[in-house]
Amino acid sequence: MDRAGLMTLLNRVKAGELAPSEAAGAIAASAGGPLGSDLNVDGHRAIRVGIPEVVFGEGKTAGQCARMAAELDRLGHSVLVTRLSADKADAVSAAVPAGRYDATSRTFARRRGDDPHPLRGPVAVICAGTSDVPVAEEAAITLETIGQPVERVYDVGVAGLHRLLSRLDVIRRAGVCIVAAGMEGALPSVVGGLVDVPVVAVPTPVGYGTGAGGYAALLAMLNSCSPNVSVVNIGNGFGAAFVAALANRVGPPRAP
Amino acid sequence: MDRAGLMTLLNRVKAGELAPSEAAGAIAASAGGPLGSDLNVDGHRAIRVGIPEVVFGEGKTAGQCARMAAELDRLGHSVLVTRLSADKADAVSAAVPAGRYDATSRTFARRRGDDPHPLRGPVAVICAGTSDVPVAEEAAITLETIGQPVERVYDVGVAGLHRLLSRLDVIRRAGVCIVAAGMEGALPSVVGGLVDVPVVAVPTPVGYGTGAGGYAALLAMLNSCSPNVSVVNIGNGFGAAFVAALANRVGPPRAP
Amino acid sequence: MDRAGLMTLLNRVKAGELAPSEAAGAIAASAGGPLGSDLNVDGHRAIRVGIPEVVFGEGKTAGQCARMAAELDRLGHSVLVTRLSADKADAVSAAVPAGRYDATSRTFARRRGDDPHPLRGPVAVICAGTSDVPVAEEAAITLETIGQPVERVYDVGVAGLHRLLSRLDVIRRAGVCIVAAGMEGALPSVVGGLVDVPVVAVPTPVGYGTGAGGYAALLAMLNSCSPNVSVVNIGNGFGAAFVAALANRVGPPRAP
Amino acid sequence: MDRAGLMTLLNRVKAGELAPSEAAGAIAASAGGPLGSDLNVDGHRAIRVGIPEVVFGEGKTAGQCARMAAELDRLGHSVLVTRLSADKADAVSAAVPAGRYDATSRTFARRRGDDPHPLRGPVAVICAGTSDVPVAEEAAITLETIGQPVERVYDVGVAGLHRLLSRLDVIRRAGVCIVAAGMEGALPSVVGGLVDVPVVAVPTPVGYGTGAGGYAALLAMLNSCSPNVSVVNIGNGFGAAFVAALANRVGPPRAP
């Protein structure tokens, strides 16, 4: 249950269409809770922070991922499992057959329709090079699972500015921009100087020598001379998408 | 000239109220440009990125700050000078008599009316302790200069959760939250778990030993378990406000 | 032999029940010593620092671990081997058949009864997320091997404060709290603001990007705004338990 | 009001000696609260975490320190201001005439009697060299202000073990040990191998070259081979004392 669903329910109570006890039962049934001693599903997170709980696959067993995914699916939420290595994907697919695993971004997703909130526009997901695509795709698939439209603008690093400038129309249409880059991490600054919307920068662990791990890119982004840039953790495409999705919403959810 | 002003101008041209050549002259006159060999005023930044140029006072002389502030003022923009040490404030005040210097945040500001964009709501500027106030105030005054309403929620660090929870109504009304914290930087995670809007975290250089300089807080914020948190550079209250202001806008500017 | 055992022995000498030479022999026999050129068993550590020697399994061969475990067992101590990878577990199990290997925490333990000291209460072992459980379990099993009661409070991270607050009664009953957390490491600060007992914080190497390795959590904990928090090394569940066990004792050991 | 005071009050209500409304008034009057927009006094912290609020002087003006100290004094608490530079001391002294400023540790303290809790023993405050004394004294004065007995064992670094061993009787009598050291930070490991009580290690920013700032000592302490050592932030004598004081208490407070 998300906030729109909750409001629908309460409006039906107010309209006398639903008994308060039935509504209470429905709300309680949607709350999630412990799945054994080792897992806790938070079914009301969509009500509290606007987007349902997402399963972080790293450090969980295939079985744990599958049980959480199945429970979120059962509660009627979109299902998203991030950082899911390929060897755990089958178990999750079996638990949520309607979902799909993407090996590039290591995500498993089952989408449940469009974001009910009115939006500023599509989210532009921009990346500097081919090696940044996995992080960019984690962001793009997260956004699509939330139900927001995405424009992918890939392989437009600053060593050849003409590539970026040739896509400027797409970028300027976006409600929010996500920019993923490794190495020197300069792309968010350049994008930031060209748009009047929030830019969420996500450093990628792409590079070697002093650039390995993504720290050079992270520092560059934190020190961007374009003040419309904020930053998430290295490789955190999911977080970038989450922030962007919230910033892209311009009003309360429409009742379904 | 900002985008709203530009659109007004062009609409008047379209309506035959203004000759194209006059419009062109007005646009050119608003473009700014070099102020001597050492300074460049970018009068069209408001058109390009939505907010007028802001003067970063650190590393500039009092005279340079004053000349830039005067030029921005002359062009009709709100004037904001950040990181302006007290000894340079008089020169800027003399150049822009309508402005005001705030010693806590080291900002000089002259505001020119409300943000013409429709907004989600006020921006909550939240900070953990008394020592974080200078950074929080840099954010708050930046927002006020842009023309957005601000709610200050100060001294509500996680060591005493009751302080934060008692202000929850104000926080949940906000269109965007800015959270400034030093030391262990835990406050953005806690706030992030309570709201469904973007949270812009700004680490402050408050602490000693391993916390001096703000790195502990920065790392904590980048690793927040609340995915609606993005981060700006240590002490960058201005940047936090800039990002928040853009995220808080929900539509194109109203014509003035 | 621990301190209680030593005092019993000496009281029997005083009472004339045991010849001094027999007592001396018993003490010497319990002292441990070299097991070949490469291992040294310190049988009197329980007398000196209150808890018997524990075998750190990392960097030792299966055979070395087994020989040390067997010797400690033979001397009548509880046996604890930490950081024991699964491939070495069989050798140790064969040497100490009464013990048990736990794969999650990578510990092998044989417990020998309750801690003879009077205690403040149970030790609460709290962790932020599922991925922190291995470190938390190393602490919990260490405490149980020492013979102290443990309350596990798992998966209560700060992104959903309601989870922590719903377990507050258990936490407030504890004599000492251990808090394991990775990522931004904020949980010890929040717990520290809610209890009046020592909080031992243990950062876990859980996270990615800037959080990988546990440094972000470590820094957060060292900079906690809750002054009842002290910190052990990243991943050091054993050390956290050792410190907590000593702090939880409120008097000299009862004679057995 | 601390927990003992609260219990006395409630027992008087139970005994019919005090009207509930009067008790409620007294509790409310002791709660503290905002002192203007910039300061918040938490009068019930002693009830919640066992020790009254302490004023951290760094980053606060002399006036802010004085107002907070005066309010805590008015509420009947012991007063402790740490990190108070000498130039702010007069203002605080004027506000709390019964207190005393110590220039070595930069603390201002007014003590209000003994700790009402039964204790394990004195706290040994041990330091390696003369330059570590300011941090050690911050710990010692904090403990004395809380009302616990302190044994100072100063200038006993590991380069001359005979100095430490000659004070072993004092150290072994302690209920808890605090060990402050800079440079290579080896002293806590050595002390930890000699006692069966918790050792709280506090690195000091004493050293030069790679030791400047205290990081070498911090790392050494986190990696201590003595498992009864936990660590606080560099220079955090106050925190070490706070942790030690809680660990030293072995029962609920005696009614006054």
Next chain:
Amino acid sequence: MDRAGLMTLLNRVKAGELAPSEAAGAIAASAGGPLGSDLNVDGHRAIRVGIPEVVFGEGKTAGQCARMAAELDRLGHSVLVTRLSADKADAVSAAVPAGRYDATSRTFARRRGDDPHPLRGPVAVICAGTSDVPVAEEAAITLETIGQPVERVYDVGVAGLHRLLSRLDVIRRAGVCIVAAGMEGALPSVVGGLVDVPVVAVPTPVGYGTGAGGYAALLAMLNSCSPNVSVVNIGNGFGAAFVAALANRVGPPRAP
């Protein structure tokens, strides 16, 4: 004496215009050597590495700087003193009256004519912002003292690409480019993508928070996706100029 001078001398010996002993005397007289026990002037450095010795002013007294400058002047070299704080400038000026102190770059220079080598073109000295000018000027003045033509292109950071692109003609005429930038250090990558000559990047210590000290810019430059970029130490305008001057030479020196 530089290589051109040496060749002239030797050609005159060959032509019988100069006696070998006279030539030997002249060479020996130009060799420099110790100036007291604390200073060594290397008069033949111009022969060995192509550019005369330069005095690094930091860590030398005013007197030491003046003595070295005077000796280099006496030997007929151009004189350059870098990192010369203003309070030492008078002493050097008195020793080399024909020279001039520049307070922005903290350099003292006396130039002795054009570089005798044929050059590719002018050296473009490009910087991102006003605060980078001191480092850029150190490079520019070094080049001018060596006798090479300089094109200054200042305040063209990536947040406003139009500023850089409007100077592209000047940049593309250069034989070598020097690019100084602080903060995120993105400018060298962008310039590198636009030119077919070596780009020498010099990070500046301009920024705050994570950018303070210039490390973010340094890392960005080392990880530039433009492979024609090499890097010198933070703030090392002098070194950048030295490298650029050698790369700009396209043949052996013309005899004077």
Next chain:
Amino acid sequence: MDRAGLMTLLNRVKAGELAPSEAAGAIAASAGGPLGSDLNVDGHRAIRVGIPEVVFGEGKTAGQCARMAAELDRLGHSVLVTRLSADKADAVSAAVPAGRYDATSRTFARRRGDDPHPLRGPVAVICAGTSDVPVAEEAAITLETIGQPVERVYDVGVAGLHRLLSRLDVIRRAGVCIVAAGMEGALPSVVGGLVDVPVVAVPTPVGYGTGAGGYAALLAMLNSCSPNVSVVNIGNGFGAAFVAALANRVGPPRAP
């Protein structure tokens, strides 16, 4: 197509030997472009920055490397793939049969004749020890693929200066020097003191303990007391060669 080829074409147009439309077609045909959604070939990079695009093999699949190599080959460029692990080499060899894989440097190269630019001389590629050879060879093969002559001077580290000095004649003949070194990275400083040409230093990740990863060498090189040294990223033999090749050119390309 490179700049020489472009000029030939345009001269033929001018001479009436080629119709403008044919020339336009040839230019367009050489521009490269997207190879599917995941790859972009920049066929005009040789025109823009003087050297054709090079394929960075790390983070690309064998198929992606092969497709890019084949396209560059088809466009008539020299082909260079760097950081190509042995398991991907067959695919690239199949796509460009005229090329050759070098396992030491992990490069695949097909050379297309000499550099059309006049050069200062050969490039000396110098390395300190046997373990530095892979990085040195990446540089040497890159230079050879560009078409410049290379002198290899290997295993001449500073622990035995006689080895370096015995090769001084070769080193002094070079137009540019590349120096690869790990461990303490001292060799570039020593070489820099002996030559009057640019020295491009490339740290190698050779060493252990504090030297692992190449950071010690990188720092040494950035702090070289020889001012003719500039630095590229750790292990970046390709970048060193690229910078050196540009610096080694002393005029515009000769028409082929």
Next chain:
Amino acid sequence: MDRAGLMTLLNRVKAGELAPSEAAGAIAASAGGPLGSDLNVDGHRAIRVGIPEVVFGEGKTAGQCARMAAELDRLGHSVLVTRLSADKADAVSAAVPAGRYDATSRTFARRRGDDPHPLRGPVAVICAGTSDVPVAEEAAITLETIGQPVERVYDVGVAGLHRLLSRLDVIRRAGVCIVAAGMEGALPSVVGGLVDVPVVAVPTPVGYGTGAGGYAALLAMLNSCSPNVSVVNIGNGFGAAFVAALANRVGPPRAP
């Protein structure tokens, strides 16, 4: 040939027992030189720095190691190959059948008699724990190969001072002490306070969390409060032995 051998040779020339041309031939034959393009044997290193060349096995192929070992053996030197992984050992053993591989320290050694220099005494090789033994053994075997007597004092870490003090007689007999320790690296400071000879400290990469890699131990040793401690790189048992061997010599070599 070492210095003693060289002197013998020259004395024989002086005595007329050997023709100068024969001596010259012998000297030249002992000089070593290139073994193919990739290896250089420095046969005169023993003359120059007192100890023959040692082969660092890391980063060399089995064949390269074997060829260098065979050549050094052929020249009559002791043979030592360090950091030789087990899979390369057979090749080296085949090349130098009289040598022996030690898997713990990963060294291959063939010793050629006692050090010809008079010595202060044995070298004490001390280590803190079992995991430090591989590094300690690298030192011990290096010393034995040089021909110096070694006293091993293992597993005497500071958590149990009695273990160290019980071996004090052996330690005080030593001419030089080598102390290897990981974790907090405190042992060299304690040893340094007990002896009047040089102490060479070698940090080991033993530990976890913040101690992993040996940096905590390195910093502790660099900041030792015992001034007779100097330090070598993490894990550099070979270097520690080399330094110790030179310091242990008290006179020129005795003629053989």
Next chain:
Amino acid sequence: MDRAGLMTLLNRVKAGELAPSEAAGAIAASAGGPLGSDLNVDGHRAIRVGIPEVVFGEGKTAGQCARMAAELDRLGHSVLVTRLSADKADAVSAAVPAGRYDATSRTFARRRGDDPHPLRGPVAVICAGTSDVPVAEEAAITLETIGQPVERVYDVGVAGLHRLLSRLDVIRRAGVCIVAAGMEGALPSVVGGLVDVPVVAVPTPVGYGTGAGGYAALLAMLNSCSPNVSVVNIGNGFGAAFVAALANRVGPPRAP
């Protein structure tokens, strides 16, 4: 009293020239001890570690320095105070009138005759540049105070190898070499390749940008390819001298 003095005393007891009780009194009188609560003089350190206690002036008041210096002087030791800022020098001079303050190295010294041990030779104190002289002088004066002969070889950095090679005779005569260098710290490696005695490397905090603080030099020295190099803390000229003095001694002290 040092070891030679102690042996003289004991020999006189053995010879019947001194009553045991008188000897005991003399020994006790020389032991030093507490000077008030804040200072401890260790009069027997010369017996234990071979060199008398030295006063580290940093972090002590002028009065503390003076009292310790006076006591060491009274006990008949050489007096050395290091890191003594100029403003404290007068107090120490007044307390030990026979001593002398050196402002360059910030040392105060009173020497008491030659080292009674036989020595290998003079100690060469070598430094790379003028800015390294203060650290080099701390080493040189420490050695002179211990009573060992010193050869100063200053300003011989690797950018001009001829300077070093011209002093090679002096360097090769030395019993031990100390090499102080900042910036890239290459000099110890070069010296190490030329001598057969221990080389003690001391990094200096000389440099800027990445070299500031001396870390680049420290890392270079730890990674030296010359294995006869060991390292002390940044700026620790005193420690380098202490290590060198012990290594330079080749036998027990001669009776005075």
